[in-house]
Structure formats: C-alpha cells, structure tokens
Amino acid sequence: MTERIPCIREGCANTILPATAAKTGGYCMPCKQEMEREERQRYIEAHRRDVNLYAGITDPVKVLKIMHEPQVRDPLIRYVPYEQSKEQAYLSLAAEQQDEMKDYAMHRIRTGDEDAGKDILLYLVCYHDTSLTAEIPELLEQEIYYPVILYKSASAAVRDHLLQQVNTDDENRNHILLMLAYIGDDVVVQQFRQWRQSPPSWRSELYVAPEHYTTEAGWELRKDGQRRELFITPSxxxxxxxxxxxxxxxxxxxxxxxxxxxxxxxxxxxxxxxxxxxxxxxxxxxxxxxxxxxxxxxxxxxxxxxxxxxxxxxxxxxxxxxxxxxxxxxxxxxxxxxxxxxxxxxxxxxxxxxxxxxxxxxxxxxxxxxxxxxxxxxxxxxxxxxxxxxxxxxxxxxxxxxxxxxxxxxxxxxxxxxxxxxxxxxxxxxxxxx
Ligand SMILES: [Zn+2]
Ligand SMILES: [Zn+2]
Ligand SMILES: [Zn+2]
Structure with missing residues (x-):
C-alpha cells in the first residue's frame, strides 16, 4: 500500500497520495481548488472596472430603457446603479414620455420579450394610471392574461367580449374574472350581481363564488347589488x-x-x-x-x-x-x-x-x-x-x-x-x- 503524505498547505490535516501530490504540487484537491478560487477572486478584484450605463443620460425614457435591458453578467464589470430608483424614474415621466414608454413596451412584446413589455406596462398603469384602451386588443390577441390590472381601462367592446369569453374559456376563467373586476363598470357590476343571484354553470369549477373576485380589485357587491369601494383614496x-x-x-x-x-x-x-x-x-x-x-x-x-x-x-x-x-x-x-x-x-x-x-x-x-x-x-x-x-x-x-x-x-x-x-x-x- 502506498503511504499517504500530508497536504503542504498550512493548517490542512488532509493526506494525499504521492501521485496527487505530484500533480498538485503537494496540495490536496480541496486546497488546490480553494487556492484557484482565491486567485480568480484576486484577479477579478484587480481587473474589475466600473461601468456606468447612465453616464451623461438625463432623459428618463432613455434611463428606463436601459433599466429594462437585460444586463450582461460579467464578473469583471461592476454596474454603477442609477441615482434614482426605477420607481422614481417612472414617476418623473411627463405625459408624452409615458406614451413613449408605452410604445416601447408594445415593441418589446411584439419582438418576443413579453415579460419586459408587461413589466413596463405594469409600472405605467400603477404609477400613472396610464390608459391601455388602444393596446388591450393586441395584448389579448397575444394571449396575455396577466397582470390583470393592465385591463382596467378596457373598452366597452373588450369588456363585452370578456363577458362572453368567461363562459367558455375554462383555462383563463380566473384571469378573466379578475380582469372584469378591474374593469368594474356598471355593466360588470350588474353581471356579478346576476351571477350572485343565479350562479353560472361554471361556478363549480371555482374555489370561491364569482362575486368574491371583485375584492382583488378593491371593491365588493353590497347586499343591494351596488358597488362598494374597499379602500380609501387618495393615497x-x-x-x-x-x-x-x-x-x-x-x-x-x-x-x-x-x-x-x-x-x-x-x-x-x-x-x-x-x-x-x-x-x-x-x-x-x-x-x-x-x-x-x-x-x-x-x-x-x-x-x-x-x-x-x-x-x-x-x-x-x-x-x-x-x-x-x-x-x-x-x-x-x-x-x-x-x-x-x-x-x-x-x-x-x-x-x-x-x-x-x-x-x-x-x-x-x-x-x-x-x-x-x-x-x-x-x-x-x-x-x-x-x-x-x-x-x-x-x-x-x-x-x-x-x-x-x-x-x-x-x-x-x-x-x-x-x-x-x-x-x-x-x-x-x-x-x-x-
Ligand atoms: Zn489541503
Ligand atoms: Zn361594522
Ligand atoms: Zn399580543
């Protein structure tokens, strides 16, 4: 049997075969790997550079487009964060800049980056209550059913379409009910009232009654069938x-x-x-x-x-x-x-x-x-x-x-x-x- 020899790294109690020692210069494998890792880290720290993607940029639209661009992960690059948060940058958008971001979001959706596009629309709707009335038909065409809040500003035609679709579309029924709750106009309120009076055939496929969905959009059906807000405004x-x-x-x-x-x-x-x-x-x-x-x-x-x-x-x-x-x-x-x-x-x-x-x-x-x-x-x-x-x-x-x-x-x-x-x-x- 070959005699094992101790690893030469200070403080290490491992023993290794002479053959290993010949390959590693006397170190055990864990020590060898640890030393390589340390060396890589030293190299990264010595060569890492700061990259400021926002240098000289003040237009919030340009800033936000950069924020929504996927960043190349590179250990040798440290990205300098923008001086404002994404929330602050969105809040600083003027009306025409909001439109510009909306167009950009739709462009991202059309070119296959649905997630980024939806995120941008979501920020616009939450922070600016941006209307997506013109964009919603296209979102539906792309079979985007989430986030449901994007559908707040749907037109009467889309609303009527959803009121039909909810009866037949088993797969998306949950989302459609939530979209309708966010639309929440008189016609929708009346429909929820009717569902409460005579539950639809698909009621048994839901965990809760249809009218319960309205609470997700911040309102409920009162006993008399009227809409009642569940949160106070302004914020x-x-x-x-x-x-x-x-x-x-x-x-x-x-x-x-x-x-x-x-x-x-x-x-x-x-x-x-x-x-x-x-x-x-x-x-x-x-x-x-x-x-x-x-x-x-x-x-x-x-x-x-x-x-x-x-x-x-x-x-x-x-x-x-x-x-x-x-x-x-x-x-x-x-x-x-x-x-x-x-x-x-x-x-x-x-x-x-x-x-x-x-x-x-x-x-x-x-x-x-x-x-x-x-x-x-x-x-x-x-x-x-x-x-x-x-x-x-x-x-x-x-x-x-x-x-x-x-x-x-x-x-x-x-x-x-x-x-x-x-x-x-x-x-x-x-x-x-x-
Ligand atoms: Zn060792
Ligand atoms: Zn009370
Ligand atoms: Zn207590």
Missing amino acids: YSLYKVKENKETSVEVSRDSFSLLTPSANCCPWCGNELTTLISLDVKHPALKDVSWHAQQLHIQTCVICSSYGVVYMEVDAVGEPLWSSHNVMPLGADEIDPDDYVKLAQDVGRQFRIATVSRRAFHASEWAMEPSLSQIGGHPGWVQDADYPTCPRCSTRMKAVAQLDWGEVEEHGEGMYYMFICEPCQMTAVTYQQS
Whole structure:
C-alpha cells in the first residue's frame, strides 16, 4: 500500500497520495481548488472596472430603457446603479414620455420579450394610471392574461367580449374574472350581481363564488347589488427619511405620528400595544372617512396581529380600546414577547407623510417593489386580498393604510394592513408575508 503524505498547505490535516501530490504540487484537491478560487477572486478584484450605463443620460425614457435591458453578467464589470430608483424614474415621466414608454413596451412584446413589455406596462398603469384602451386588443390577441390590472381601462367592446369569453374559456376563467373586476363598470357590476343571484354553470369549477373576485380589485357587491369601494383614496406615501438627514424642521407630532408605544398592554401576550398610525381626521387622506374622534388612531399588538386579526374600538374620548370581539388566534397564548425584537424608540419619527397624493393603485403590485407604506390607496397584498369582517356589523372593513415592516425593523419583513368600519367606529390590523 502506498503511504499517504500530508497536504503542504498550512493548517490542512488532509493526506494525499504521492501521485496527487505530484500533480498538485503537494496540495490536496480541496486546497488546490480553494487556492484557484482565491486567485480568480484576486484577479477579478484587480481587473474589475466600473461601468456606468447612465453616464451623461438625463432623459428618463432613455434611463428606463436601459433599466429594462437585460444586463450582461460579467464578473469583471461592476454596474454603477442609477441615482434614482426605477420607481422614481417612472414617476418623473411627463405625459408624452409615458406614451413613449408605452410604445416601447408594445415593441418589446411584439419582438418576443413579453415579460419586459408587461413589466413596463405594469409600472405605467400603477404609477400613472396610464390608459391601455388602444393596446388591450393586441395584448389579448397575444394571449396575455396577466397582470390583470393592465385591463382596467378596457373598452366597452373588450369588456363585452370578456363577458362572453368567461363562459367558455375554462383555462383563463380566473384571469378573466379578475380582469372584469378591474374593469368594474356598471355593466360588470350588474353581471356579478346576476351571477350572485343565479350562479353560472361554471361556478363549480371555482374555489370561491364569482362575486368574491371583485375584492382583488378593491371593491365588493353590497347586499343591494351596488358597488362598494374597499379602500380609501387618495393615497399618500409614508416614507422614511435618512437617519443622518434628520431635518431641522420639526414636524408637528400632534397631527401625524407613526409607531408610538401605548401605555396599554396586549391581553394575550402582555407586549405593549403600538399605535401604528395616528392621523388628524382633517388630513386630506381622510377626507371621505367619517370618524367621530379628532384623530384616527390605529393601534394593535404587532406580535399578535401577525397571527390573526386584532380589532380595536374607540372609547368615549376617542382613544383606542381593545375590542371585546377579539378572538385569540391559535398559538397566541404561547407567545413570549421576549422572543421578538423590541421596536426602536424613535423609529416612527423617521417617517413622513407625503405632501402630494399619488395614484390609488401605486402600491398594489407588491412584487414590483414600489414604496409600499401608505395611507389610502389599494393595498399591496403580499398574498390574496383579505379584508377582515367587522365583528359588529359583519361587513368587510375598508383598508385605510399599510406599513412595510421591512422599513420599520432592520430584519423586519411582511406588511401590516389597517382597516376601519366607519358605522361601528372599529379598527382592525392584519398581516401578510411572503
Ligand atoms: Zn489541503
Ligand atoms: Zn399580543
Ligand atoms: Zn361594522
């Protein structure tokens, strides 16, 4: 038997055959490979160069076209990111530039790059509420059924066509129902009403009744068959200011505050309750909200509401009060608040409310990574649309705000959704994560 010899690399305990040693210069194979990897890395670091695809470019259309161009992966190239996010670049588009991007998206679709084209259209629809009335017939011709929000602005002719197709197209029925929900005009509302009265033959192939699909587009059929909106508008972004950029202008904390600890504790886990949002009812975001107190407070236990709905009521002086309707979710009695990260004292003070409103569907496509935290606007559901039911009146509650927990805690994730029932003066908080 040949005697094995030790690998010559310092700190390595492996032994190798003399034949291997002759090939590798005395190193074992793992060491040899490790050294080669290190050498490659040294070479990359020494030769890597910065490439700025945006150098000298200021036209946002050109910037966005570059952003939507697939980048060649090359370890020797470090791409310099653009100074603005994709979201900011889209928001800076003037009307004719939006049209230019729309044409570009259609061009990408026609030349076989459907995904890029759909993405561009999606950004335009969410951030600018761009009308695709003229483009929709072509999208359908290309058998594009997703993202359904693109069909919001379909013409009456397309709507009528979809109302026929939904009866026969088993394969795309789900998407067509959602498209119709987004179109949501009187004719569509009437059709959903009819389906509720006398379910169509294809009802048995769906998991939920057809009229349930409307909630994905942010509305429901009332008992009397009318359309009822499930979220408030306008939408105002809640954005975080950079910590080192703490402005000298002290925002009035009375009219707006975020994430303030409460003196009250959660009856389930004992953690202190948190007022996620407190906003003066005179703020334009709440112009259509009928709230009896001067301030809308939405309070919850941030731990327990990630397990189930937490309802709060309003006491005689407008302060939030733990609701007697709350039903402890499964597992909540085993929660130990010490297992959870304590909220940083001042985190709420880093947030501002935008001075200008944005589009109602701005944050609705969660996966596009828009700025998600907001008051008003269609929720950015991480999973399916899920409006809690008011425990007093059994109606779906209206979405009023959401907080992206990734912005709140360093390793935070998921989203807290806030709801109200105006007739009952109740609030609710739910949570979803991917
Ligand atoms: Zn070795
Ligand atoms: Zn709790
Ligand atoms: Zn109610």
